Amino acid sequence: MTIEYEAVIGLETHIQLNTLTKIFCPCKADSWNDPPNTNICPVCTGLPGVLPVLNKAAVEKAMLLAAAMNAEIQPISFFDRKNYFYPDLPKGYQISQYNLPIARGGYLAFPMPDGSERKVTIQKLHLEEDAGKTKNDFGRRLIDFNRCGVPLVEMVTGPDLRSADEAAQYIIRLRQLLRWIGVSEADMEKGHLRCDANVSIRPKGSNVLNPKTEIKNVNSIVAVREAIQTEIQRQIREVEAGHRIEAWTLEWDEESGILRKMRSKETEADYRYFREPDLLSLQIDESWKTAVLSTLPELPLQRRARFAQQYGLPIYDADILTSERSLSEYYEATLQAYQGDPKRVSNWIINDLLRILNDLGIIAADLRVTPAYLAQIIRMVDENVINLSTGKALLDKVQNSGKDPATIVAEEGLAKLSDTDALEAMIQQLINENPQQVENYRKGKTGLLGWFVGQVMKQTQGKADAQLTRSILEKYLNP
Amino acid sequence: MITPELFDHLVELAALELSPTEAEYLRQQLNNQLKALQELVAIPLQESIPPALHGVSFPAEIRPPIREDEWLPSSQVEAILKQAPELDERYIVVPDIPHQDLE
């Protein structure tokens, strides 16, 4: 008989906060596209004699994140030094928080695609500084300090995830949350959100915690899923072959899809943590905390549930509409202006507006089609002022010009042609010019009605009221 | 007591290459200093005594204000790079760090 295994997974994430400057010096934090070693100063390159000075914005963003993760913000916390040698760490220690960090506890509850819910506890949430970057170059290492001192929140989950898919979902929901509350760009490709995974396996139903391996550098959603899946399979093979799992540190090579073992020498370390004497304790009083947290918006999963409940939307719609914060705000603003069926607004956004967003690579907040304009367009379609295809085309026109939809309709004469006399004259002429088709129709080829409708549409550039056209045609073709 | 084995471990952690004479002198001095520390270990300390990160307590009214998130580009970038023992373009160069493949 075969044993069924389950995985026990914990994720360690490093989140770059999107502050303007670094955590301990006034250098620019974002160095994307900048040449190496340009956003540096004596402080972040660890020159002799320099001292760190804490960035207020980094603290405030960490507070927002802590609150969004249901963690408890501490009135007093401390910074500590984590000592180790690595060439990307210019001081030889990282300023981090050890036993008294800015927040304690916390969890994230999130839905799985099958509708079930997972709750992941947070074991650690603290502020620290990022290290620089190194890259291999034919037997040498090249070092760039631009990233040194970018503010990070390190967040470690409990061993609460049970599959590679759950781990991937957690990261997806975390990324959504980070962008939603505006604390990180959370672009995994740019290293804003980085992930290490601790993986072990056990027979399903068991409660033991077996030795785990740590996979470093799983830095995309796909990598999270694949690296963990690969490691679970490897551990199952090892266990079934009677081998013990050793507490290795592995590295995921995303390109070749293989795990590499890192040298144990580099990973077994006593960091000799101790209090950073160059910084005072971090004190967060009630008034500061209240002021910062008052800016915290309704969170994405709460809004998702509310949309489904309050507007009667399918969870599929609610999920998409809350995938990004400004989109969800756009939806509600449109609905407010439209004062009609919530599902109808959702359809317009999901079916048509998302295409524009994707094509232009912008977010809803950047649209020139404002919620008021979108509501106006939907209403014009509802009221038969324009037909559906005109309405959809109007979206692009408004986006391109920024003009009021009604103005465009008037300027371009896009309103439906519903003048019966004009249509009758046009149709009379059409019948006179096409005796053969008329005869075929009358002999029973009723499908030709569509051809006649098409001809009218062609002549009116699509503006003819389709229903009216049809009924006039029927009158003339069936005397 | 710092044994030769423990001493070697500390030396490795500290990334120091020592001559045998240096090592012998340092280990002996360390052990002498440890004797001086016995006093510290023996001090009766009540649980209620908190650790002091600094002697001065830094009450709120003398704490400097926290830094605002304002960009101030450094004028010392090139002077900093000039100090590097080895440069390639703008990269600082160091010897390699060996890795090992798993399978």
Add this chain to the structure above:
Amino acid sequence: MDLCDYAAYQLAWMIRRKQVSAVEVLESTLNRIAAVDGVPGRLDGGQDTEPDKIHAFITLTAERARQQAQRIDQAIQAGEEVGPLAGVPFTVKDIFCVEGTPSTAASKILSNFVAPYTATPVARAEQAGGIMLGKVNLDEFTFGSSNESSAYRPSPRNPWNTARVPGGSSGGSAAAVAAGEGCLSIGTDTAGSIRQPAAFCGVVGLKPTYGRVSRYGLIAFGSSLDCPGPLARNVSDAALLLQVMSGADPHDSTAANFPVPDYVTDLEKPIRGLRIGLSPDYFRITYVEGESGELAQQPVPEDYQQAIYRVAGRLAEMGADIIEDVPMPHTKYSIPAYFVISRVEAASNLHRYDGVKYGYRTKQPVHDLREMYRKTRGEGFGLQPKLRILMGMYVSAAQYSEQYYMRALRVRTLIRRDFEAIFDPQGKYRLHALLTPTTPTTAFPIAQVYGDSVLMQFADQLTVAANHAGVPAISFPCGFDPEGLPYGAQLIGADFSEDLLLRIARNYEIVTESDQWRKRIPPILQNL
């Protein structure tokens, strides 16, 4: 008496009134340096070179100083506003970064480091018009109490007797000031490194309250203890330099946001009614007996004790109340706690010297990065840094840190409470200052103590408690021992009471102004 022997406040006044130019003062000082200093310390220098010279300097920046002095003179000629130190020559302990100058920490590992920025206290002294003469010697990374651990040899010698150490770690600073090689010097004090050499060399040295003077640009040793401070030949000059160095600094989060009082104006206000304490705990030292490792106690030498009691007597003449038998029961734990805290911080602070970004990198071929680290650090650091690194590694290791490091931080609380109790305005003692000997002995002979790291550390026994507690302390000369070596008296005060300490010390200068011992000058200056 040459121009360079004048007090800083006198020179500043004369220069501002155009009685003398900054360039003339500078040239007089450079002449003095040429006459008494001998060869500067160098990496390949020998300790025995010119044993009758001072050797205070590592780097003399004469040209830079000349340009500064000329600028000051031009400004004064043009009638521009100049700072309170305008034209006053000063030296800087080579533990501070000064832009464009070698900043070595007296270590091979920083021998080729040219600082791209200037430390705040130095920048402020220069902004005040001070003329920086150059960088003076110290114990390597400040690790020592005799200056003998400097990698730059010959190390400085005591101007009162060149066979004696100048003290340390600010030995170059104290020796230079005593010999007229600059009126002032900026030093640092982690366990007594300003006060002990000031006492040994017969000058004034002040360790300010932790946070009074910014540490930005001070190459760190024990970050929770380090304090930059002034050394000078008299109290008024020390006040003048402290005045310009002090105050909050956006580069240092531990520089207190506390207003800087006027240290100079009220110096000579009377001290009538001030309460000055004497503690038996500061008239004996506790040390570890060589072989047994047992703790033993020993009184401070009788003649030194008497010197301090005489100071108390003179202060009483001025109207101060002398309070005896003030208990400072935790003083004896200062050294063991210091062994732990300073080593943990030092080991971490020295991590950055790895041959990657600046400073020395091994010239030997290496196979990988780790070997580069080991060789660079092995060759670049002297024995004292190595010893501190290893000790720091040991006592902060995960399995020992509770027993040693956390314990030491709690002992620091006890030491602090000793001071809080005696300075408490509502307490039993209500002291304004505690008067103690600065050091357990006067300057000891070169090579007598160096090498025994434990014995050397106990030279700081009477000074280090103030560093633990963060409180300010001043050392000032109060006579000579039978061998002609200066005694130092120390006043320790409550947080941010530098003004009071300076005032008491200045009152002592006034009352002893015509004492015979005040007329002595260092032998090396007698035959110039």
